[in-house]
Amino acid sequence: MKKIEVRNLYKIFGPDPDKGMKLLAQGMDKQDIHEKTGMTVGVQDASFTINQGEIFVIMGLSGSGKSTLVRTLNRLIEPTSGEILVDGENILKMDKAELVTFRRAKTGMVFQSFALMPQLTVIENVAFGLDLDGMEKEQRLERAQDALNQVGLNGWENSYPKELSGGMQQRVGLARGLAVDPDILLMDEAFSALDPLIRTEMQDELLKLQDQQERTIVFISHDLDEALRIGDRIAIMEGGRVVQVGTPEEILQNPADDYVRAFFRGVDPTGVISAGDIVRDTQPTVIWHTPAGSLRATLELLNNRDREYAYVIGSKRTFFGVVSTDSLCDTIEADGQGKNKPKIEDAFIPEAKAVQDDESLQDILKKVASHPWPIPVVDEDGKYRGVVSKNSFLRTLYRAENGSHFGNNPTDGTHEGEDKC
C-alpha cells in the first residue's frame, strides 16, 4: 500500500526559485544555473513511491540532495514545485495549522547529530517533543519511558546526556523519534556518527522495532552495507535527481547507469540476491503427483521432451520431489514384472531437496554446484516456484558483476531444460 507518493518534486535554493524553474524548463542544467544565477537545484524532478511499512533508504554522494528531499517530506524544507501525497493527501496544500497537526500526528525525525539538550535528563529529552503537543505530564513521561524501553535504555532515565556513550545518546535520539509514535520516521544519517559495532547494533534494534511495529521509515545513508542490511528498497540520488529506485537485488542486477553501478561495485551479489529472485518456472518438466502406474508415462514424457529431470508437484503446487530418467528406469527395472506397481515417490532422488525462495545465493551455492539437477525452489508454504540452475546462477553473477542487461527472463530465448545440454 502506498504511504508516500512524490510527484515531480523540485527544490531550488536561492532568491528566485521560479526563475530557476524556468531555466530548468528551458533545458539549462543545474551547474549552469548555479554559475549564472547563484541558485542551487537541490532536488530536480523527483518522482517515486514509498510503501506502507517499508524501510526506504535514500543513497547518493554528498550534495546529491538526500537531506533536502527528506526534509521536504515533512516540509521542514518547502519544495518549489511538485506534489507530496501522504495517505493520499497532498501535504503541500496544507495550511500552517494543518501542517503542524500532520507533523505531530504522523512524522518523527532522527538526525545524525543527537541534538540532545545537555541540561535535561534522558527522559526529559525524550519527552520534550511531547511537551509541545500539550500532553499531560504523566502521560508524556509514560510515553517517553515506553520509548526508552523500546531502545533498551530503561534504567538511564535520570542520567544526563554527557553521562552516556555516543551509541546510547543516539538511542535517546531514536527514542525521541519513537515517542511520538509516528507512522513515518525520517532518519537522516541517524547512525553515521556511531562506531561500526554500535552502528550494527542500532541497525538490529531498528529492524527489531520494525518487526513489531511496521512503520514507514525513510532512511538516508551513505553506507551501502547499511542500505543493504536494512533497506527494503533503495533510491539512488545523483545531482538532485532520483536516478533509480528498487530492491537491492533489482538494482544490483540492473543498475540504471554507471553512477549506480559504481555504488554497488564490490558488493558480493550472492549475499544480496536470493533464490526467489532468479527462480524460473519449468512448466514443461513439472508433472502432477499422480497415482501409481505413472512411472512409464513420466519416462516417456521426459524422453519425448529430451529432458532428464521432472519436478513432481501436487494440487496447490505443493512440491513433492524430483525424478530423473535414471531414477525412473531403475525403479521400473527393480520392479521386474511390474507386480508391485511402484509409485512415483519410489523414483524420487533422495538428495533432491527444495530450497526456500528467501535463501541467498550464498546459502544455496553448494547445492547448485554439487547436484546435476536444477535446484527446486519453494515458498514459505512449500509451494513449488520453479528451479535455479547452474546457468541462471552464473548468468545472474555475470550480470551483477558487469551490469549487463541481457536477460534472466523468459523472453531471453533460453529454457531451463536446456541446462543439461
Ligand SMILES: Nc1ncnc2c1ncn2[C@@H]1O[C@H](COP(=O)(O)OP(=O)(O)OP(=O)(O)O)[C@@H](O)[C@H]1O
Ligand atoms: N539551505 C540551503 N541553501 C542553499 N543551498 C542548499 C541549502 N541546503 C542544501 N543546499 C544545496 O543543495 C544541494 C543538496 O544538498 P543536500 O544537503 O540535500 O545533499 P545531501 O545529499 O544530503 O548531502 P550530504 O550527504 O553531504 O548531507 C547541495 O548542493 C547543497 O549545497
